Amino acid sequence: MPYSYEFQRPALTVDIVVFALDEDDLKVMLIERDLKPYAGRWALPGGFVRVEETLDDAARRELEEETGLTNIFLEQLYTFGALNRDPRERVVTVAYFALVNLEGHRVQASTDARNAAWFAVSDLPDLAFDHHQILDTALDRLRGKLRYQPVGFELLPKKFPLRSLQHLYEVVLDRELDKRNFRKKILSMDILVELKEIEKDVAHRAAKLYRFDKAKYDRKTRGGFNFEI
Amino acid sequence: MPYSYEFQRPALTVDIVVFALDEDDLKVMLIERDLKPYAGRWALPGGFVRVEETLDDAARRELEEETGLTNIFLEQLYTFGALNRDPRERVVTVAYFALVNLEGHRVQASTDARNAAWFAVSDLPDLAFDHHQILDTALDRLRGKLRYQPVGFELLPKKFPLRSLQHLYEVVLDRELDKRNFRKKILSMDILVELKEIEKDVAHRAAKLYRFDKAKYDRKTRGGFNFEI
DNA sequence: TTAGTATAGTGTCAAATGAACACTAAGGCA
DNA sequence: TGCCTTAGTGTTCATTTGACACTATACTAA
Secondary structure: OOEEEOOOOOEEEEEEEEEEEOOOOEEEEEEEOOOOOOOOOEEOOEEEOOOOOOHHHHHHHHHHHHHOOOOOEEEEEEEEOOOOOOOOOOEEEEEEEEEOOOOOOOOOOOEOOEEEEEEEOOOOOOEOOOHHHHHHHHHHHHHHHHHHOOOHHHHOOOOEOHHHHHHHHHHHHOOOOOHHHHHHHHHHHOOEEEEEEEOOOOOOOOOEEEEEOHHHHHHHOOOOOOOOO | OOEEEOOOOOEEEEEEEEEEEOOOOEEEEEEEOOOOOOOOOEEOOEEEOOOOOOHHHHHHHHHHHHHOOOOOEEEEEEEEOOOOOOOOOOEEEEEEEEEOOOOOOOOOOOEOOEEEEEEEOOOOOOEOOOHHHHHHHHHHHHHHHHHHOOOHHHHOOOOEOHHHHHHHHHHHHOOOOOHHHHHHHHHHHOOEEEEEEEOOOOOOOOOEEEEEOHHHHHHHOOOOOOOOO
16 A cells, blocks of 8 residues: 655665674674575675654664664764665665674574674775765764763673774774873873783783763763874 | 555654854754744754755755755754653654854844744753753863864855954863963964955954965875864 | 793873963944 | 954963883693
8 A cells, every 4th residue: 555745755875884893903883685686795784764664763673684784873963865876766865883892792693594794994895876975074084072071981792801902993094003102191181991901812911891881971071072193 | 545554664854054154153043933832942943855856955945944944054963862752653853054154144033933043052941842951062072172163154255354253262172262262362373364354333443354264274284284272 | 940932011201282361452332 | 532342362280192111920731
């Protein structure tokens, strides 16, 4: 039973850029399309917004359906409305960007009869639609956010050594950082808690583990906070 | 002749938060609604996105139709998709935020049979829909942007004394700034050009006029720029 | 057991930046 | 000509940033 409207309406979708971090690279989650257009091409997970769900809900639902990821950091990115982004008809998409830590959310390959996989952002295949542009926008946003908000922790496990945090900053910002200065700076922010635990099963001297203390952060966040590293 | 679709589609609109600056206040442009719902209430300018126009185009068109403003700084803000933001049906709106200088764009009161007016953001009427929330989001964005991008100049005439620029920062950031430190900082950025002109018709000592030099700015913008005042 | 090796962890100094602070100069006005 | 209003200008101190190198610890392999 079709629905009719006095004026033509663009279709509305959500697309999600999910970032994760492994030993070497910043990764992004892609889905292999099984339908036309762009069948066989890799694309961002996403789909149509239902009329009875919010945009955030749509993004979380699609993400779960297509990749199995739930309960992750998710934030609206930008809305893309170019006229021919989809060859079939006018489609406006609200893009989201999400951060997960690989430990907690191991790749849940094919769900929903699709193939899902992590790709290094430095070595991507051709993408469907304007998804390359969306991804570039997400990367800019990630780099920007890292500077003034403590989102990086979303990419790490709950407990992490300072090395991992520095590595995160180095990978995302794409430059090397001085270890001493980095530690001084991060610790002086006083938003990390040193745990009574050290790394295990590590080939050499084990590092202390830390966790991000959101309560501490919230207390000092009045008037902004500078994560410039 | 109605259009029909297999699934129900949300309607898609744009709404624009236009900021301007006068002697005392940061102002925002509002439209008095003549139709239900919220007839007689003030609202942000905006309207439906047509299927053959981009989101940016829709925002510019609506802005011109409803307020007469053209050729101004306009940037996408955020997309609002709560289920009951519009009592009639599901409407998703892509909000924009715009900056104008009052000199060049004097209030073009009623156009399109509507009443348009500037309101001080510190003294607003009740607004229709979720427009208060949109406006708050826009204010946050303006304050944020001012810190790391030279958007403030969009609120000033082409030629302006440093006092006006400082006043802009003080009004938007809502705190007083030290005149000497402000001048030192702004001039050290080397993005302003001192003109061979001074203020006219001013009751007391006239100040030198400056203009923003976009080319200069673009040259140094590599790797970010800090407008922290 | 010991030598090797890989990563953890730590401090100083110099330069740049940020914040506080007060007076003189210019020009219109009465 | 005196008054009033705004323009314009430097110094000092505290803080932050950035460059830079060595010792400590723990596992591995001979």
